[in-house]
Amino acid sequence: MLEVKGIDTFYGNIQALRDVSLRVDDGEIVTLIGANGAGKSTTLMTICGINRPRKGEILWNGTPIHNLPPNEIVKLGISQVPEGRLIFPDLSVRENLDLGAFLRKDKQGIKEDMDYVFDLFPILAQRRKQAGGTLSGGEQQMLAISRALMGRPKLLLLDEPSLGLAPIIIQQIFKIIQKVNADGTTVFLVEQNANQALRIAHRGYVMENGRIVMSDAAAKLLESSDIRAAYLGM
């Protein structure tokens, strides 16, 4: 479905990604784990066309997309829930969701998806008239995921959905991610919370200093002694 082949991404003269290659297949949950500053978010922003790779290519079902503008990439069915959620603070919950469906014209489908996300997160239905900025951190994360789902993506990119949330909320969010995946959306999950991420993922990649240093089935990574020492504190 998505194939990243040998990309280098720079911020000015600083190289953030070095020869990054990875693959996400239809129906999977794939996770990318690594420490702060390893280049995980940059990888997502490069996939979405916000940053341009200087080298390498990104293929979507075989066609290159790394030269497309961000709106064309969203149109293909790739939605991102960025780090820090980036809720529009002065827009209502409802308006935030409406904008998730900005590129869509099928009124009926939009309504169905609105019902679907309100079903996933009933609290959002209660708060639909409230300004996004007044929600709690967990609610904002729910809203950010819902907003991305309103684009009816084929591939959902999630950047650290567990960041700064209480353990019980994290549990809930990860359950929802699994449900969304079971309902047919492919998921690419970037996390520092390696333990949680590897538990729900099928496969995983490990990133260090802008490079992919390991990749395997999630269950194997979870058992690997290197990973346990470096990321799980065991």
Next chain:
Amino acid sequence: MDVQYFIELFFSGLTRGSIYALIALGYTLVYGIIELINFAHGEIYMLGAFTALLVAGVLGIMGFPAGGILVVAALAAIIWSAAYGFTLEKVAYKPLRGAPRLSPLISAIGMSIFLQNYVLLAQTSEYLPFPRLLPDMEFLDYIDNIMGPSDFLILVCSMLAMVALTIFIRYTKMGKAMRATAQNRKMALLLGINADRIISLTFIVGSSLAALGGVLIASHMGQVNFSIGFLAGLKAFTAAVLGGIGSIPGAVVGGLVLGIAESFTTGYLSGNYEDALAFALLIFILIFRPDGILGKAKVQKV
């Protein structure tokens, strides 16, 4: 104190303030999206007044009725100025996106000087008379010492324009996309909103409002000159800052407050002090309440 005189001053301030508000909206919309003070905005207003003058002149020779001429001239001015605003952004600001903030500001001042001189050369430095196109409004007769037909027209048109803008911003898809882009451009991009288009749209909307202001003031004052955009632009900028730059209701409130304050200064002190008052107000607000009357204090996260 003479109540009649007070009311007269109040309404003349309201008229003047609505024009400031119409122009201030353009400043505030653009600032909201790209954090640029578009100093060429006053020139767009002046171009609107000139376009209306030219179109009205031609239609007048062809013998159209006055009311119809005014409507057509206003529409032509709005479309033409919107095209100028659109082009201005593409030529002078878009290439500088990502440059330090001072660069587009200097570019804006440059465009302002260029447009003034362009009109000076292409037209004239004289004050040109703007034809009297407004019909007599009989229902205004019993308040004719408070409000003339052109004051009435200014109030009604600017009110309608502001209501239309509010509906557009609040309820339409593009309006929501505009607010989203203003609040977080990166996230807007991630949702597939084409930020370049939204920026162009902002310039088009802002310029249309300024052009409407230009036509209204030209028919109110009865004359047009290439330099009218400069002072009007500065005053409207003051109004936008007064109300809180980036805030749409702020621009309206700032415009009205400034207009009424100027009108009272002229009426009770002297007309010589009205500009001084406007800019004193600007300095005062920048010192004591830099976020403006309705602006929100920005919390900067470290």
